[in-house]
Amino acid sequence: MPTADPLFPMRRALTLAAEAAQAGEVPVGAVIVHQGVIIGEGANAPRARHDPSHHAEIAAIRAAAQQLGSDRLVDCALWVTLEPCAMCAGAIAHARIARLYYGAEDAKGGAIVHGPRLFSQPTIHHRPEIYGDILAAESAALLKDFFAERR
Secondary structure: OOOOOOOHHHHHHHHHHHHHHHOOOOOOEEEEEEOOEEEEEEEOOHHHHOOOOOOHHHHHHHHHHHHHOOOOOOOEEEEEEEOOOHHHHHHHHHHOOOEEEEEEOOOOOOOOOOOOOHHHOOOOOOOOEEEOOOOHHHHHHHHHHHHHHHO
């Protein structure tokens, strides 16, 4: 059901990230929206799933693709609490996601404004519209608190 809150998808992603942290996973959450409705969501779970590819974005993309019955997520938006890594950025391109909204930047593992800057490469076959710094302080706080507890 569509909501009047334009940041609802990121708020939901933050909830998923917090749930991942409670499960001992790095707190990253993601949702995919199509026509104002969340059609896929995911949270980091590589440790629980014994799967290094089980990032929040990948889980959300898989769920949305199943929901739409297509590997192309044209006209969809991905909301994720952390700048996507190279693997997730590649999946975003392959899925043809129209818009990417992310929270905190990831200077070590990010691939959008850091590292390989995948969508700036001339050989990339699809570039979504990119909007960063969406509820970034909240996203960064989840990550900071998670790693502080482990030190």
